[in-house]
Amino acid sequence: MLLYDLHKYTCSGLAKMAQIINLTLDDDLISIQSQLELTKAKRVLMIVPSNNKTLHSQVNLKMVARTAKRLNIELALVSRNVKIRDFAKEAGLKVYASQWFAKLVGFISTTESPTPTPKKVAKQLPKKSVIRKKLPEKVLVFKGEMVTIWKQLVAFLLIPILALAFIVIILAIVPQGTVTLTPQTDSISTKLIITADPNPEVTTIDRENNITPARPVQTEVTLFTEVPTIAQENAPADFALGEVTFFNRTQIEQTIPMSTIVRTSSGVPVEFLTTYTATIPAGAGQTTTTTVRAVEPGSRGNVLSGQINNFLNPTLGLISRVFNEGSTHEGAERPTGVVTENDKDRVRSKLRQLIQKQGYEDIVAGLDEQEFVPPESLLVIELSLSYNKFSGDVSETLGAEMRAVVRGTAVGTYHANQLAYFSLLEQVPDDESLLSEGLKFSAGGIQEIKDRTIIFPIIAEGVVVSKIDKARVKSTIAFMPIGEAQAWMSQNLAIEGIPAVEIRPNLLGRLPLFPFFTTIVINDVTAVSRTDF
Incomplete structure (x- = not known):
């Protein structure tokens, strides 16, 4: 005879853990409040059926919230009902x-276990003394002959051997079943407005406000460029000869000597x-001739015969006299470009564009992996600007050199994708799972830039696949006719399509009687998910 003792146990440690309360459809407000008052946990996750009418009332939900606050309980609900979620x-x-998902975000522990029940430990009473009596040995008698103990032993050994042989034969002819299923897939997507903040105080993502850390980047660029002048006027162009x-x-x-200057007087x-x-x-009185060219262009260099009669260097006049027997010619004016303030504005604007482009390329080359810089966030800060011509100078072109700093904001796509991923997870039902292979993230255009803080949308797309309980399927379709099993599944x-069922050998047209003789094969939908986008 066995006696049972109940072990003592305490729940003081469990009170610090989170408790899960599963409500029923019939739980009213008083029942819900009573369950909260009876719990010793400081954090409670209450699972609410969608058809629970009590919490469809905003007033009732507020009363439940007040009860939790009064009891100093951190309360959270699990519900897919839109009205209950809003209230x-x-x-x-x-x-x-x-x-x-509540476990994923850390509201309850992933190792949470229910309150243990009292265990029963068996105690056995002290054994009473046993008096063994020797029974008379028995033998079998066939037709007056007595069967010895050895013959009896051989007979008893043959029985299990024959039984084992029978079992082996049965197992050899028991059919093996294979059921191949393709789970259903569906596409889901979400859109978030992300704020990338380069403030040094922002170091981690803020899931409630969709804020991600960013970092300021900059580079220094120096470039020279030219633009053609637009304004034109008649100006000295050709030199007189x-x-x-x-x-x-x-x-x-x-x-x-060559390049000696002679002039009119x-x-x-x-x-x-x-x-x-x-x-x-x-x-x-000996003479020689040579060609001359006017020092400055224009028609002013066209002089008459005999007007060139003086040296710029008076020393040369002591050894020689100069005289032009014929007039000079070909000095002329023609329309030519003139530098204006408008040309300066044009070359400055062109330089800013070129520097912004060069700065963007330099910044992108230095980014970390999974970072991007929106071109709209770039800011060009001029440090110096110099022109190679003055306003009013005769020139077909105007050149300028600018030195500037290009600043921008680098956004890490990893953080933005993480926020979008968590938002996508909230849309996954309990009977489905999200495939990591089908995830796709894309950032939209910049919506706003404020103090180097960038606001932009990000879209996350993914594929969910239905979950299949293999044990439930095998136990349900055991010994079913093939057609009936396919219809039930x-x-x-x-699932997608008609389940494929294979029986070897197919003697009865039914699945195996024992579930462990049936194998459930789930087709991989990863390749399918990759082609969905």
């Missing part, structure tokens, strides 16, 4: 789509340069 949020309660004659005033040979002097070296033969499981 709960207005009452200040947290709401999760599933118990699994002609010949002059040098007369020797001495008895020895004299040399007039009346009015404002017009100057000319000799184009090559001239040598005057020895003897007074098509009606009761979230």
Whole structure:
């Protein structure tokens, strides 16, 4: 005879853990409040059926919230009902789509276990003394002959051997079943407005406000560029050309170097340069000629015969006299470009665009993996600007050099994708799972930039696949006819197409009687999910 003792146990440790309360359809307000008052836990996850009428009332939900607050209990609900979720949020309660998601975000522990029940330990009474009596040995008698103990032993050994052989034969002919199922898949998506904040105080993601950390980036760029001038006016363009004659005033040979300046002597002097070296033969009155070109362009260089009669260097006038026997010609004005303030604005604007483009390329080259810089966030700060011409200068082009700093904000797509992923998880029902292979994230255009803080949308898309309980399927379809089993699975499981059933050997047209002889194969839908987007 066995006696049982109940072990003592305490729940003081369990009171610190989270408790899960499963409400029923019939639980009213008083019942719900009573369950809260009876719990010793400081954090309670209450699973609410969608058809529970009590919590369809905003007033009732607020009263439940007050009860939890009075008892100093952190209360959260699990419900997919839109009305209950809205009322709960207005009452200040947290709401999760599933118990699994509440574990994922850390509201309850993943190792949570129910309150243990008292264990029974068996105690055995002291054994009473046993008096063994020796029974008389029995033998079998067949037709008057007595069967010895050895013959009896052989007979008893043959029985299990024959039974084992029978079992082996049965197992050899028992059919093996294979059922192949393709679970249903569905596409889900979500859109979030993300705020990327480069403030150094923002170091982690804020899931409630959809804020992700960002970082400021910058680079320094120096570029030179030119633009054609637009305004035109008549300006000296072509140089006057002609010949002059040098007369020797001495008895020895004299040399007039190239680029010697000769000029007119009346009015404002017009100057000319000799184009090559001239040598005057020895003897007074000896002459030689050379070509000259006006120092400045324009028609002013076209002078009459005899007007070029002076040297810029008076020393040369002591050894030689100069005279132009013919007039100079080909000096002229023509329309040409003139630098204006508008040209300066144009070259400055072009430089800013080029520097912004170059700065963007330099910044992108230095980004970390999974970072991007929106071009709209770039800011060009000029440090210096210099032009190679002044306003009013005659020139077909105007050039300028700018040195500037290009600043922007680098956004980490990893953090933004993480927020979108959690938002996507909230849409996954309990009987489905999200495939990691089918995830796709894409950022939209920039909506707003404030103090280098960037606000932009991100879209997350994914594929969910239905869950299939293999043990339930095998136990349900055991020994069913093949057609009936296929019909049951098509009606009761979230699968694609008709289930494939294979029986080897197919003697009865039924699935195996014992579930462990049936194998359930779930087709991989990963390849399917990759083609959905």
